[in-house]
Amino acid sequence: MIENIDLALVNWSRGQFALVALYHWLFIPLTLGMTYIIAFTQTIYVRTGDKEWERIAKFWAKLFGINFAIGVGTGIILGLEFGTNWANYSWISGDIFGAPLAAEGIMAFFLESTFIAVMFFGWGKVSKKFHLVSIYLVAFGASLSALWILVANAWMNYPVGMVFNPDTARHEMVDFWAVLFSPYAINKFLHTITSGFVISSFFIVAVSGWYLLKGRNILLAKRSIVIAASFGLLSSVFLATTGDGSAYWVAQKQPAKLAAMEGLYEGQEGAGLVAIGMLRPGKQIGDGEKAFVFKIEIPKLLSVLGYRNANAFVPGAEDLVLGNAGQDIMSADEKISRGKVALNALAEYKEAVALDDMQSASAAQARFEENYYYMGYGHLFDPNGIIPNVPFIFYSFRIMVMLGFAFIALFLLILYLAVTDKLQENRWLLRTSILAFPLAFLASMAGWIVAEVGRQPWTIQGLLPTMVSTSNINANAVILTFWMFAALLTVLVLAEFKIMTTTIKRGPDNAKKGGENV
Amino acid sequence: MFESLTHLQLQHYWWFIMSVVASTLVFLLFVQGGQTLIGTLGKNEDERTMVINSIGRKWEFTFTTLVMFAAGMFASFPLFYSTSFGGAYYAWKIFLVCFVLQAISFEFRRKQGNMLGQKTYEAFLYINGFLGVFLLGAVVATFFTGSEFYRSEYNLSYWQTTLYGIEILFNPLNLALGIALLFLARTLGALYILNNVDHEVIEQRARRQVGLNAVVFLVFFLYFVIRILLKDGYAYHPETFEVYMEPYKYLNNYLQMPAALILFLAGVVLVLYGIGITWFKESRKGIWFSGPGTFLTVLSLFFVLGYNNTCFYPSSYDLQSSLTIQNASSSHYTLTAMTYISLFVPVVAAYIFFTWRAIDKHKINDEDMKSGDHHIY
Structure with missing residues (x-):
């Protein structure tokens, strides 16, 4: 099917996608969450008529606007990058993968871009109610957009609802609902979108906290903190719950990712969860060495989280690579050889069809279908390659989880002190909350690494490396454009940071009226 | 409901939908055209701000329609997506850069702390309007002139030149459509601003620009259309799917599909009428004719490109590798599912119409730009 593999091409293509996705994700979480917070604030204004609430909504909307534009700009690169840099993937998966992207366009992007115009230009021009509804529609549109793209992403991790058509040489959708309502997709959507809510809440808490430290915009800051910390608290609790769901589905569908997340080399029944641990550098599969320099483990928890059963067997990297007959796990070597049978059968089928030899074609097709499940393995050479980078995933996962739990506590504390009006006395907490904003990004990026680097070596789990x-x-060509985007986006992102910080420093009152941008 | 349609019917339906999106996009390029006229129409800060805010309130529709075209092609004709984007690589990447520049420029232009300065962001808008539109025209011209790629039996495509899309510029027909599209966008931009901004001096300048740009547009457009109609086209046999060159293919398509011909003629007449009343009758309503005229003309060109057993993305390297609405499309199941999703299109069109009306009730004028109570670019 594909003979020559140029590793430089593969690595730079991955690099380019990661680069743009990294920049994209600096802005998207804020879009996802801030729209709701602005909508809540504006709702209070419409209900109470208190002009201060409107002023608060307008201020956050101004920061939101600066952030939104660059999210859109980086988003279009990613969308088209499937075609420009992942053309083989786009054809092989396009019959399933394209539909959610198009649905995102029709249902979400137009909703966002239409009502964002009302949100920005409608202050005082359209009725208050229509304006408020428009803000909610922008928020809803952003969430809907996240839903569709995460449905597509979930399908890559857990491909469902399709069959492989040897004539067109691609996967073809047979069940749209299976793709849309895949439990992996629903969970991924809820987990990712709430992470955006948490980051947005920290953004607002951080900016407001800075105002309190400076003794400026006190009312705006206090009110914003109450709203954002409440939203953040609810979201972070929900985030932990959906995180549990994510781990469950990874255990079910991506055992290699789970093994990497846990640094689990030898599978075991009643496996414990490593709370804190340090992996032994240089550990190789099957070398008989210990995996950890030290670790603190919570007994049986991994089996419970992954399989809802305290004594369930959790396969480790070695079981997956070398096979484990007792647990009915096939070795990677065996999968690779079956995969090669599938790919050869596909080639024979193609040849037979071209020669109009229908008998050979149907024999080849039967052989292909028998081994179809392993077809992706047919492209691999090294059995160890089915396990993603263990230390990278292991530590990323721990950073994400620890920060996630810390955030719940932090929001709780901030909210308590905000409601009892003791925030300004606790300057250390205000400083911590400012620091929490970049940490929230760090947690989120770590989660992204677990999800995407953890999926390697696959684009479509098990089916396409x-x-x-x-x-x-x-x-x-990819290297050249990598540097082109790296330079361009870095400049634009720096400009965006500068505008953001300048706007925050000036605050809501200091924007000059007329001529100057408001 | 749609399950009973044949695969071929669904392929026709989806080519129709994509043609509608493409035609809407070309009309909405008035935003890009307007971006290249900022300095011409606005001679001082206040005037430029009015021009920028006039088109700036619409940029996201153009942008979203562009994204919709790409995503729609991915879902309905994925082989086009993988072949063209993955092959004419540099052309699409530079095109993307143009649109990233646009996405931030309206918002950042006059913000304090924007690092690069107002002039730079205005230059970005110019680059987007100039290069972005030109490239789009040139790439779309290859739908008629062909590209150099080979498609394997696994439907994976291999570009045959390492220029990866730069070679598009070596064909005069591609250049002609690029230039024609650029000057059409500028004409539409001038027509739109003329209608939307309430300012006498800007109106006069815009009127002059409509005339100047329309002349250039017409010269290149006529050259392109006449050459296309007289050239051999990429046809395929409906049963064997064998691709062959047919003399006067695109002219034949117009003659064999009179509806497309009527659309084309009606479209051209409307475009000219809109320009004419602006130029001779001092009317401000030109955009209401030239806009829909553009839509109809492009629609007819896409019909001629995809229907009547024509290859819509031909390979000049290997005829049999050419893409048609039949071999490039998604499966019957996916097109059916997508057809249900397409029922949202009229809903989207309706709410866009009503919100535009709500926002555009007042024309843009000096006073409006100085009030501080809403978002101004």
Whole structure:
């Protein structure tokens, strides 16, 4: 199917996607969450008629606007990058993967872009109620957009609702609802969107906290903190719950990712969860060495979280690579050889069809279908390659989880002190809350690493390896455009930071009227 | 409901939908055209601000329609998505850069702390309007002139030149459509601003620009259309799917599909009428004719491109690798599912119409730009 693999092409293509996604994700969480917070604030204004609430909503909307534009700009690159850099993937998965993207366009993007115009330009021009509804529609549109793109992403991790058509040489959708309502997709959507809510809440808490430290915009800051900390608290609790769901589905569908998350080399029944641990550097699969320098484990918890059963067997990296007959786990070698049978059968089928030899074609097709489940393995050479980078995933996962729990406590504390009006006396907490904003990004990026690096070596789990998913172009073209985007986006992102901080420093009152941008 | 349609019917339906989106996009390029006229129409800060806010309130519709076209092609004709984007690589990447520049420029232009300065962001808007539109036209021209790619039996495509899309510029027909589209966008931009901004001096300048740009547009557009109608086209046999060159293919398509011909003629007449009343009758309503005229003309060109057994993305390297609405499309199941989703299109069109009306009730004028109570670019 695909003969020559240029690793430079694969790595730079991954690099380019990661680069743009990294920049994109700096802005999207704020879009996802701030719209709701602005909507809540404006709702209070419409209900009470208290002009201060409107002023608060307007201020956050101004920051939201600066942030939104660059999210849109980086988003279009990602959307088209499936075609430009992952052309093979786009064809092989396009019959399933394209539909959610188009649905996102029709249902979400137009909703966002239409009502964002009302939100920005409608203050005082359209009725208060229509304006408020528009803000909610922008928020809803952003969430809906997240739903569709995460449905597409979930399908890559847990492909469902399709069959492989040897004539067109691609996966074809047979059940739209299975793709949309895949439990993996629902969970991924809820987990990701609430992480956006948490980041947005910290953004507002951090900016407001800075005002309190400076003794400026006190009313705006206090009111904003109450709203954002409440939203953040609810979201962070929900985030932990959906995190549990995520781990469950990873255990069910991506055992190699789970093994990497836990640094689990030898599978065991009643496996414990490593709370804190340090992996032994240089540990290799099957070398008989211990995996950890030290670890503190919560007994049986991994089996409970992954399988809802305290004594369930959790396969480790070695079981998955070397096989484990007792647990009915096939070795990677066996999967690779079955995969090669599938790919050869597909080639024979193609040849037979071209020669109009229907008998050979149907024999080849039967052999292909028998081994179809392993077809992705047919492209692999190294059995160890089915396990993603263990230390990277292991530590990223721990950073995410620890910060996630810390955030719940922090929101609780902030909210308590805000309601009892003791925030200004606790300056250390205000400083911590400012620090929490970048930490929330760190947690979120760590989660992204677990999800996406943890999926390697696959673009479509088990069915299509990353290394055969790229476009068939010269690596130099990808390297050149990588640096082009790196330079461009870095400049734009720096400009955006500068505008953001300048706008925050000036605060809601200091914007000059007329001529100057408000 | 839609399950009973044949695969071929669904492929026709989806080519129709994508043609509608593409035609809407070309009309909405008035935003880009307007971006190249900022300095021409606005000679001082206040005037430029009015022009920028006039088109700036619409930029997201153009942008979203563009994204919709890409995503729609991915879902309905994924082989086009993988072949063209993954092959004409540099052309699409530079095109993308143009649109990233646009996405931030309206918002950042006059913000304090924007690092690069107001002039730079205005230059970005110019680059987007100029290069972005030109490239789009040139790439779309390859739908008629062909590209150099080979498609394997696994439907994976291999570009045959390492220029990856730069070679598009070496064909005069591609250049002609690029230039025509650029000057059409500028004409539409001038027509739109003329209608939307309430300012006598800007109106006069815009009127002059309509005339100047329309002349250039017409020269290149006529050159392109006449050459296309007289050239051999990429046809395929409906049963064997064999691709062959047919003399006067696109002219034949117009003659064999009179509806497309009527759309084309009506479209061209409307475009000219809109320009004419602006130029000769001092009317401000030109955009209401030239806009829909543009839509109809582009629609007819896309019909001629995709229907009547024509290859809509031909390979000049290997005829049999050419893409048609039949071999490039999604499966019957996916097109059916997408057809249900397409029922949202009229809903979207309706709410866009009503919100535009709500926002555009007042024309943009000096006073409006100085009031501090809403968002101004």
